[in-house]
Amino acid sequence: MSGTRLNKYIASSGICSRRKADELIEAGAVLVNGKKVSELGYSVQPKDKVFVNGKLIHPVKHEYYRFYKPAGYITTMDDEKGRKTIYDLLPESLHSLKPVGRLDKDSTGLLILTNDGDLINALTHPSVKVPKLYRVSVNGKISQNDIDAMYKGIELEPGKIAYAQVDVLEIDNNTTIMEVLLYQGLNRQIRKMFENRGFEVISLKRIQHATLNLDGLKRGEFKPIKPRQIKELKNFLNRLASKND
Secondary structure, eight states, X not given: OOXXXXXXXXXXXXXXXXXXXXXXXXXXOEEETTEEOOOTTOEEOTTOOEEETTEEEOOOOOOEEEEEEOTTOBSSSOOTTOOOBGGGTSOGGGTTOEESSOOOTTOEEEXXXXXXXXXXXXXXXXXXXXXXXXXXXXXXXXXXXXXXXXXXXXXXXXXXXXXXXXXXXXXXXXXXXXXXXXXXXXTTHHHHHHHHTTOEEEEEEEEEETTEEOTTOXXXXXXXXXXXXXXXXXHHHHHHHHHHO
C-alpha cells in the first residue's frame, strides 16, 4: 500500500525540514501508532498517528508570506524581556509561521514567513550560500581599502570570518550609502563588519532574499507570496544546491 515517507510527513507538519526529521527518527523521537520507528524510509498510511517528542502531528497546508519588518521589533514569537516582536504586528492566523532567518531589533526590511520546513532549511543552510541584499548607511566615508577588506574577509571572532560584497551608491555629508550582498548569515554580521572597520551603522534594511524582494510592500505590511514566485524561488534554490554538491 502506498503512503508518505515518514520524513516528508513530519516536514509537512511544519515543525522542521526533512533533514531534521531524519535526525529525529534516528534519535528515536518518532512514534507511529505508539511504536518507535527508526527506519528512515518508513511509509506513513492515511490512518496512522505520528508523534514527535510525544506530540501528535498533522500535515498542514504550506503558507508563504513576505513581511516588511519595521524598526523596533525583534524577530521571535516571545521575548522574556517583554520587548515588542513581529508577531505583535501580525494577525493570529499567521502566528504559526516562522521567519526565515532574523533581522535585529533596529534593522528593517524583508522577512519571509512560512511553515514549510524544507524551504526554511534550503534558505538558511550554510552550504547553499543564498544571496541576501541589504541597503546600508554608515557614518563616515568608506574607502576602497574598506571595501576590499570586507570582500577578502574580516575575522569577527577566532576562526569565524565574515565576507561581504559592497557597492557604494552615494557618499554625502560624511555618510556613505551602500548595497551590501551577503552569502552568510552570521549574527549581526553587517554591523560587526562595519564596526571592525571603524564605522557605525545608521540604518540597515534587507531589500532582497534570494529571488524575493520588497516590491509592493509598505513598512509593517505583509502579503502572500504568489505560487509562481514560490516555484521560481524553489527552482533557484535547487540550482544553487546543485552547484554546491
